[in-house]
Amino acid sequence: MAKKKFVVGSFDNEDVxxxxxxxxxxxxxxxxxxxxPFPVHGLDHAIGIRETSLHTAGFIYGITGTATALGCMGxxxxxxxxxxxxxxxxxxxxxxxxxxxxxxxxxxxxxxxxTFCYLxxxxxxVKKHHFSLRxxxxxxxxxxxxxxxxxxxxxxxxxxxxxxxxxxxxEAEPGWWFGxxxxxxxxxxxxxxxxx
Amino acid sequence: MAAxxxxxEIPGKMRTWSLALIAIGLLLTIIGFITKGLSSxxxxxxxFWGTLxxxxxxxxxxxxxxxxxxxxxxxxxxxxxATFRRVPEAISTLVPIFxxxxxxxxxxxxxxxxxxxxxxxxSKEVAHSKMIQGKSGFLNxxxxxxxxxxxxGLWSVLGARMRRLSAETDNGQLSYEQGKSFVWRNTVTAAxxxxxxxLTTGSVTxxxxxxxxDAEWYSTMYSWYTFASTxxxxxxxxxxxxxxxxxxxxxxxxxQEHLHDLGKFxxxxxxxxxxxxxxxxxxxxxxxxxxxxxxxxxxxxGAYRGIFFFNLIVNFVCPILILMxxxxxxxxxxxxxxxxxxxxxxxxxxxxxxxxxxxEQHVTLLSSGWxxxxxxxxxxxxxxxxxxRSLASRPLVAKYHPFLKESIIHHT
Numbered sequence: 001m002a003k004k005k006f007v008v009g010s011f012d013n014e015d016v017x018x019x020x021x022x023x024x025x026x027x028x029x030x031x032x033x034x035x036x037p038f039p040v041h042g043l044d045h046a047i048g049i050r051e052t053s054l055h056t057a058g059f060i061y062g063i064t065g066t067a068t069a070l071g072c073m074g075x076x077x078x079x080x081x082x083x084x085x086x087x088x089x090x091x092x093x094x095x096x097x098x099x100x101x102x103x104x105x106x107x108x109x110x111x112x113x114x115t116f117c118y119l120x121x122x123x124x125x126v127k128k129h130h131f132s133l134r135x136x137x138x139x140x141x142x143x144x145x146x147x148x149x150x151x152x153x154x155x156x157x158x159x160x161x162x163x164x165x166x167x168x169x170x171e172a173e174p175g176w177w178f179g180x181x182x183x184x185x186x187x188x189x190x191x192x193x194x195x196x
Numbered sequence: 197m198a199a200x201x202x203x204x205e206i207p208g209k210m211r212t213w214s215l216a217l218i219a220i221g222l223l224l225t226i227i228g229f230i231t232k233g234l235s236s237x238x239x240x241x242x243x244f245w246g247t248l249x250x251x252x253x254x255x256x257x258x259x260x261x262x263x264x265x266x267x268x269x270x271x272x273x274x275x276x277x278a279t280f281r282r283v284p285e286a287i288s289t290l291v292p293i294f295x296x297x298x299x300x301x302x303x304x305x306x307x308x309x310x311x312x313x314x315x316x317x318x319s320k321e322v323a324h325s326k327m328i329q330g331k332s333g334f335l336n337x338x339x340x341x342x343x344x345x346x347x348x349g350l351w352s353v354l355g356a357r358m359r360r361l362s363a364e365t366d367n368g369q370l371s372y373e374q375g376k377s378f379v380w381r382n383t384v385t386a387a388x389x390x391x392x393x394x395l396t397t398g399s400v401t402x403x404x405x406x407x408x409x410d411a412e413w414y415s416t417m418y419s420w421y422t423f424a425s426t427x428x429x430x431x432x433x434x435x436x437x438x439x440x441x442x443x444x445x446x447x448x449x450x451x452q453e454h455l456h457d458l459g460k461f462x463x464x465x466x467x468x469x470x471x472x473x474x475x476x477x478x479x480x481x482x483x484x485x486x487x488x489x490x491x492x493x494x495x496x497x498g499a500y501r502g503i504f505f506f507n508l509i510v511n512f513v514c515p516i517l518i519l520m521x522x523x524x525x526x527x528x529x530x531x532x533x534x535x536x537x538x539x540x541x542x543x544x545x546x547x548x549x550x551x552x553x554x555x556e557q558h559v560t561l562l563s564s565g566w567x568x569x570x571x572x573x574x575x576x577x578x579x580x581x582x583x584x585r586s587l588a589s590r591p592l593v594a595k596y597h598p599f600l601k602e603s604i605i606h607h608t
Contacts, residue, residue: 095478097478
């Protein structure tokens, strides 16, 4: 895929990050993503990411599990292989409920994990560009996508004025590709920030 | 923080409504007493006293569940409820009042009853039944009365202690040392309350008060079932009062985030209630032992079939389908609707638990529902009146509570 140009600003404080995010958005720049070392409450709203649809997917998986369990047991015990168990009716709903519950939970849990991995583009051997390695340690890294109209020098100055301790420009692949972190990892020297 | 309204003023409308409900309720109760309570027929008398019994127990236990909520969050070091903590506190001031009513009622029934409500008081029945004889060490008058007095007394005393502790946060900024000691004393009192709550609502007391109506039948899950029922109704009650106060322009610091968490509690404990409902039902259905299935015989197959499944729809199907979505738990109108529905639903649950055993053959809610709703109106009127007063008697927000900030910035 085509590489894109990104301006990467690193912040060392979330109190500085929040107003900066707001200003960058009102100035009309397009935020690619913000990488933080820990989950920051309210940041998703500030960046303007839409609500996740993971729970809707979970609900659908759960319903599928319920239907599978009830359908399967119902068919087996009434049509395929009816057995008299303790004089109970063939379609013994109360006895089916625990298994139905378990399958509902299993389907929704496994389905949601897979969906989560898909949405986050996380899989073994799937690799993505790291804009700053210190995003996993102590820096809040805001990545802004450049368009044809973006004036990079203005943007860099804008970020610095709003509290970024380091600003750099990177040409990077925005999507994912197959690779291995342990084999072809190279330290991104130009994103390394000296400790302040 | 100067802008918040701290003092709740009882609106005239609220006073009128509560007094009207009390008047109607009292009138219907008196009519019920004359037509049923003084009736020569044993069954009619049992219906009257049974109706009073389940109403007083239900309303006392949902008010006590509010104190349980406070103690549970205190023990868990939860701070998110600090902005509206005064609401469950105000509701729990009803425990001594409703407790006195329920306690006197039960002691009266136990002392005067010849077995038309509590089966184990019927000497003829006991003489026949080896099972009840075997339980006589537990089901006897002195133990019943002492345990009832202890239960209600300690609930009231420990609840009052929690409220007194909370009053300390009105007077001024707590220093670091004072704050630490405040949290510690809160934790100790809350722990004592929870232990006593577990021994009463969580195990012994519902066996006495309600399960012993069918003295031969027993279910070890019964108390947990009662607890789940009252707790989810209590959370709905807190939600209703919080929304009412928000509507009147109070509780500025409480917002959708808190409503969302209350909604989660209502949702989660509705599911928990269903879990216990189902566990109790399925084991008995599966084992199919006559002495156990007797409880469900007239509920699932007899006169109470409609009530029985209505109970499940209102208390399980509606919450799980409606409250599942996040946007519903953050919506004041829908939460009000659900809270009313659940308080009503668990009232029906208590109805079938008690009256299903007293009046096995016909559903009194359909033949003489005016009495059920009348007694309920009496208790609801008293609740509105007294909760309104206790809300007005203290600041609405514990201004210097150590966890207040945590609650203000609460985010779900």
